Amino acid sequence: MEKPEKGLLGRGGKGMEVNLMADVSDCLDKYRVFGIEELVNATDGFSESCLIQGSVYKGCIDGEVYAIKKMKWNACEELKILQKVNHGSLVKLEGFCIDPEDGNCYLIYEYVDNGSLHSWLHGNKNEKLNWKTRLRIAIDIANGLQYIHEHTRPRVVHKDIKSSNILLDVNMRAKIANFGLAKSGCNAITMHIVGTQGYIAPEYLADGVVSTKMDVFSFGVVLLELISGKEAIDEEGKVLWAKTNGILEGREERKTKKLKEWMDEVLVEDSCSMDSILNVMTLAIACVHKEPTKRPSMVDIVYTLCKSDEMFYDISEDGIPPSPLIAR
Structure with missing residues (x-):
């Protein structure tokens, strides 16, 4: 819009x-x-x-x-x-x-050299991002959002967090772009709803409520994109966040099986840490909770992401970090 x-x-x-x-x-x-x-x-x-x-x-x-x-x-x-x-x-x-x-x-x-996260996840590139790179990107975005939510006065709400507004530099580190819809101050009500379908928080869409929790919701959708490799909204108009029901229910074996079926096949082939992906998936689902008060703050989100044992690259024996990409 x-x-x-x-x-x-x-x-x-x-x-x-x-x-x-x-x-x-x-x-x-x-x-x-x-x-x-x-x-x-x-x-x-x-x-x-x-x-x-x-x-x-x-x-x-x-x-x-x-x-x-x-x-x-x-x-x-x-x-x-x-x-x-x-x-x-x-x-x-x-x-x-x-x-x-x-x-x-x-x-x-x-100028940010490597273009948008959206193009890396959903474009026809021959190389795909590995899990360590995706997690590092998530942490970068979370740090940027924590900064505008907690360290600016009044607080800034970005209002348009989506994978196409996340840019990757030469080192595949993420930067938040496009503050065209941003609002200084929060807990306001607006009658003019703007944003991108698939990322818009339900309370904003229904009642025009502007708060930092709408950025948390949109960030949760980006986390789901990072895990699944799927678009925020499919060709039939169905939103990604509504497709997470039941994935993390039941015993650990069932959760792992369901998550593997749901996540990007590139990550399954990469044999990355399922514990790490499970932790981030749990966080993503909390972020897209329909009730804003039940979503975590960006402080909690940064803490949770940084606890992951997948946060840093493993250094190989010769001291050279592995590639952030998976060749297809």
């Missing part, structure tokens, strides 16, 4: 640029203000050949590669949130640009 146009954008004119610059004046000393000519040259006139996805382009300026996001709405709120956050598990904002001709706003981010 696309965020509606609002504020000053879309009407054109120099006055609008002045007003918008005034709105983001607090950001001027923290971020580089790019010129529109720099962005046009970097992206070959916003050519499709430079398009990464959606309205995000890859461009090189002064020898540095950036991800350039063309906004369809006023970026003031996003900028105000981004200037408050600084964490290694969040994609870093490097600067912004306001086109004096039409008032369009552009956000310029660090």
Whole structure:
């Protein structure tokens, strides 16, 4: 669901640029203000050949590669949130640009080399992520969410956690991207429901309740994707989180059997720790509980994930860590 146009954008004119610059004046000393000519040259006139996805382009300026996001709405709120956050598990904002001709706003981010988690899990890649890498990705995301939930004032709710908004760097470490729907402050009610089907928390969809627990729910769906290799919503419109009933019921042997049937076949072939996957599956199901108060906090989630004996790579005898990928 696309965020509606609002504020000053879309009407054109120099006055609008002045007003918008005034709105983001607090950001001027923290971020580089790019010129529109720099962005046009970097992206070959916003050519499709430079398009990464959606309205995000890859461009090189002064020898540095950036991800350039063309906004369809006023970026003031996003900028105000981004200037408050600084964490290694969040994609870093490097600067912004306001086109004096039409008032369009552009956000310029660090370029994250290995693309989205969604493309690694669901794309037609010849290599798949092993369990240790998936668990490390889960911990990175959890750390980023714990930071915005617990260490910003007021708290920030991302509101759009999904595998396509998780980017992987050259070392296959995860960074949370796209704060376009983020809200500063929580426990609010909104009538304007935005988000992506399959990840939206039931209380937000039904009543518009905005809280950190909606991020916890969405994170739980990402955990289910990491374990199963399945999409958050299938071709028939059925959501992944609703398919977990009964998997962890009964004796240990039954749980293991059911989980093996449900999880990504690549992980079964990898002979990874079933105890580790069982622990994360238990956590994922807790995260997608329909009752928000019964979901764990991000503090609890980080603690639970970090207890796993699969958190770190095993170091081989020659001191070289194994590949984070499984060749298919």
